[in-house]
Amino acid sequence: MKKVVIANGTYQAAYIIRRFLDIKGIKLIVLNDDEAFATYLTMSLGVGVFFADATKPDSFKVAGIYEADVFIALSENDITNAISCLVAKQIFKVKKTISVAKDPRNVEIFGHFGIDSVISSTFILFERIKHETEVMDKLVSTMSIDNSKIVISEFRLENSKLSNMVLKDIGFPNFANIACIFRGNDTIIPSGKTVFQNFDRIVIVTAAKNQMKVLNFLHQFDN
Amino acid sequence: MKKEKILIIGSQQLGVNIAEFYSLRGDFVLVIDKNKDAFERLKETNYSGKTSIGDASTAEVLDANEVSSFKRAFVVTNSDNSNIYIALLLEKMYGISDITISIKDETKAALVTSPSVKTIMLNQLLFNAFLEGIN
Structure with a gap:
């Protein structure tokens, strides 16, 4: 069974959690540092959510994240995402870290930090527009x-x-x-x-x- | 002694003390802080270096201040996450090889693995000072 961790985020996180819940063979661990949204996720999706700061190694210990397969950071704050991915990778030996980035330049920068995959909606949108313009x-x-x-x-x-x-x-x-x-x-x-x-x-x-x-x-x- | 270029991110008390020290030594010092009020403390010292207002976790601010020309940096904001993040930026993207950062939560020290980055563990220092006081 694959262990997938989803850290922070709001409605985007809710959507991704909902999609993961439909996939068999996945053990989902959800962390959120917003108490109200953590409660919303539990109430609306029926998943257990650790209300915790996902940049603190202690939160990872409590949530049992050691050697998870995938860690997905979805905070609105790029620094929070980068640090939580580094905690996942460097201290808790998570195999793959994925982060969203608000600032499109962080797609390259996070790569230099060792984060495996970085997704910026602005970056994707720009690439798409560029592609369609060329077409x-x-x-x-x-x-x-x-x-x-x-x-x-x-x-x-x-x-x-x-x-x-x-x-x-x-x-x-x-x-x-x-x-x-x-x-x-x-x-x-x-x-x-x-x-x-x-x-x-x-x-x-x-x-x-x-x-x-x-x-x-x-x-x-x-x- | 040859003048050094010293970059300081964060103008709270620790940043102010470091800035004044290097400024009095005659080095070229630049302090960056995103809050302009933070420079009020510097004005009360003998600091004669430069200041710049901006968020040092962004490439715009670091580029505008030409930080790659600095050899030594101190990253001492109030946030551990910002300090670690900015240190990584300075090292990986701007090639600064002598960086010192302050950290309060010592469990995050394991995130700093590069030999270019040294950590000052603030709470540990404080505790040691208490111990000295008791003894």
Whole structure:
């Protein structure tokens, strides 16, 4: 049975605890330094919560954290998270420490401290926006039909490994169709044997919910 | 004697005493504290070094004060967690190799494993002083 420790945090912690409770083979230990929230967690989720300061080695002793498999630090305070992970790792020999970080720069800094994994929602959000911006850059135009359920996207092929590749070999997703390819002044209705060329503009028909998936698929061939 | 660059984080009584000591010795001293009122105590001493207001647990403040140019640092805020955290930052991210920190909760001393960081155990010092007083 895997021993997982969740230290501090509020509603984010409640969500993660709830998800872990659904997984078999996990022994969950919960610590929280906010008395009111510790009570809320016990009342709403039915889990035992140690109301304790998760940066103090004494709290770890009481909660039986020695050699736990995973320690997850979810405080709003980055210093609290870093120190509690260090107590877990250095004194209580926890195998893996995971921390959230409010300041995105702490993703790198915590790594230097020896914390195994650091998650910053701001960092993830930025990376996601950056990725989508890059993807959208290649999107020439898009239009929707049937009350926005169906989307027609035009994707420009530029610096892509898809150039000179044959359509049937690229594993194009089956939830989308290539309606046509604009090549210079020509319009090509593609078949499996169609070979892509640089600067092709690929017109794709897909359900709106799958648009990003298709664009991400094409994007993975970028040089 | 060659002038040293001394960085002090935390301007409570201990920080003030260290700052005054090095300042009187003629060293270049910078004290950082996030609370500007904390510098009032320094004004009552013979300190002639610099002060800076800011949270030294953030890269912005440490970068702005060019802390990587300091060889020696004392991290003596009221919070053990902050002291350990800032010491790690100064060592791992700014390359300072001579750091002294104060700690009240001695169970946290095990977190400081680097030879670059020395710890002053405040309660232990206080207890020893009591013992001396009794004897």
